[in-house]
Amino acid sequence: MSLPKQPKEAAASGAALDFRAVTVRFPPRQKGDKAFTAVREATLTVGAGEFVSVVGPTGCGKSTLLNVAAGLHRPAGGEIKIFGHVLQGLNRQAGYMFQADALLPWKTAFENVILGLQFRGMAEQEAADLGNYWLMKVGLGHAGDRYPHQLSGGMRKRVALAQTLIVDPKILLMDEPFSALDIQTRQLMENELLALWQADRKSVLFITHDLEEAISLSDRVVVLSAGPETRPIGDFQIGLPRPRDVAEVRLTPAFLELHERIWHAMREEVLKGYAQTLS
Amino acid sequence: MHKPFPKLWLWQLLLAALMFGLWWALTAGNILPPFFFGEPLKVVERVFAWFSSGAIWEHIGITLLETALAFAIGTLLGLGFGLWLALSPTASALADPYIKAANAMPRVVLAPIFAVWFGLGIWSKVALGVTLVFFIVFFNVFQGIREVSPVLIANARMLGASRRQLLSHIYLPSATAWVFSSLHTSVGMAFVGAVVGEYLGSSRGVGYLILQAEGAFDINTVFAGILVLTGFALLLDALVSFAEKRLLKWQPQHTERAGN
Structure with a gap:
């Protein structure tokens, strides 16, 4: 492998991913249109070895955040640090699992x-x-x-x-990787992912619109506001014990309580996001 | 998929026999003048004579050689230019009007020029075939490269691909797939280039045989030449289908291409 394995302490000079007031704009589609601001001053960290999920309503710019973390998209404002170093160009420490099929x-x-x-x-x-x-x-x-x-x-x-x-990779970026699968296959894959992750604790930024998936996998769940000008509006520690079984953990009272709290924070944004898709 | 009716090939054969029968009846009964429409029995006889004496092979060999050369050179050029222009927006913007013009031009009119440049041997026919094949391959590759999924590119870049590796692992295989999807058309065009080139001036080849026979008002030989050409066109097409199956085994079995 090109990168020698380092002890966790050496790698952990700072958070794995550190978004600082990141703003992302897309150029206008037509002349006369205004530039589209997908993400506005988003601040978000993923600690070394931490599994963080980002949930938010459809079309709120979740994937945009990942593309910024991967170095595929340059932010218009703010900066992102990878283990303490400002990211320039592609993020060589990150692996990216796309939502769409990316196999050759x-x-x-x-x-x-x-x-x-x-x-x-x-x-x-x-x-x-x-x-x-x-x-x-x-x-x-x-x-x-x-x-x-x-x-x-x-x-x-x-x-x-x-x-x-x-x-x-030290960092794993995942963009709704299992959203196209049926529910059984999906839970199998989630358990498998957790088992693989448990083995060497990579830092994970996991994007999903499925709150249950987010809670059952993560150490922390971040809620995004409805787009445009998305930003994080809630940050929840998930203290559920590990190792977890994603199907079983959903039935525990602690899970249900977390689900209710986070859903409460999300609900308004989801409705907002839904209203936008109608207009 | 269910078959329209059993033993389809038998009925297809019957249809061919019926057409020949009709042709024979019309010309033998002098309803159509045999001088202009030929006589099927003599046509078959002529084809048979060609093959039994072996005289035809030299001509078929030349025509197929021209086809193969035109196809190979045209495909390589089309692939190269297609890749280059698809990956270089400046070059493609600059070349765009000229490519459109060159493609719109009826390229058969170039045959006399090629005859002057390359003489009456095989190379003037190859050149004509190349101009026909080139554009088919070029446009397919150009479009194919432009439509490579951005996710595939992003994924490969995240896995550490350099620009050259992107070319060899993604753009080139993707372009090759598009070349193969146009294989039937481009092989057909190479054949057309060879035959038309021969017809316009040559000393060997099946097109030359037809030209000679036409000059002597020997309509039966003209038909015999057409029959042989059609047979070999079908053979080439079958060869292409075979190659396609071997080389594109990574693709899901697509539905049979329609017509041509």
Whole structure:
């Protein structure tokens, strides 16, 4: 791997992700229109080893925040620090799991998994071993030579997960990665994600519109206001014990109480966001 | 998918026999003058004679060689230019009107110029075929590159891809897929270029045979030439389908292309 493993203390010189008054604008679509301000002065941190979910109404600029964290989109104002260093260009410490399918259709599951290793110039044999190891780890040891179109939605997500984790990023950015899956597959994948995360505690910024998913996975849930000019309006510690089973934890009184509190904070924004989609 | 009716191929064969029968009846009964419309039995006889004497192979060989060269050169050029212009907005903006003009021009009129430049040998035919193939491949690749999903690019960049790796792992395979999707059309066009080129002036090739026969008012040989050409066009098309299946095995089985 290109980045040597460091002890957690050395990496933790500052929060993993530190958004400071980040403002994101998109240029106007037509002449005469005003620039669209998706995010306004958002301040948000993800500590080293912390699992933070961001929830918010549809179309509130959640994905925009992730793109900023990834370095794919440059903010118009404010700055973002990665382990204490101001981010310039792409975020090399982060792995990004997209909402849409991002596997290369002309490569097999195995070839997709080792893509990041190839880009880093890892020796072929070493990459193959690591690739097979990760395929096994996500339960696809038997499906390495299949093409994405021959895999189910859940299997494709497993490949994408292995593809993202194999390069061992310190930060994991996830944009509603399981939203396209049916509920059973989704809970399986969530449990699997938690198990993988538990093993080496990466810092995770997880975007979702599903509050239950957010609570059952996270250490902290941040609520965003309805767009445009989105900003965080609530920050909730989730003290539920780990390891968790995402299906079972939903039935505990502590979960229900958290759900009610956060939902109370969200409700108004969700209604606002919904009203905007109608207008 | 259910079949319209059983033993379809048998009925298709019957239809062909019926058409030939009709042709034969009309010309034998002098309803259509055989001088202009040919006589199917003599046409078949001519085709048979060509193959049994082996005289036809030299001409078919030349025509297929021209087709293959036109296809290969046109595809490589189209792929190269398509990639270049799709990835360089300045170059594509600059070249845009000229490409449109060159594509709109009926390129068959270039055949005499090519004959002057490259002589009456195979290269003037190859050049004509290249101009036909190039634009099909070029536009497909250009469009294909422009439509590569931004998520694929973003994902590869996050995984650490350099610009060159983006080219070799994403743009090139994506462009190749588009080249293959236009394969049937471009191989057909290479064949058209070869035959039309021969027809306009040559000393060998199936187009040359047709030209010669026409000059001698030997309408049966003209029809025989057309029959042979059609047969080999079908053969090429089957070859392309075979290659497609082997090389695009990563693609979901798409529905059969319609017509052509």
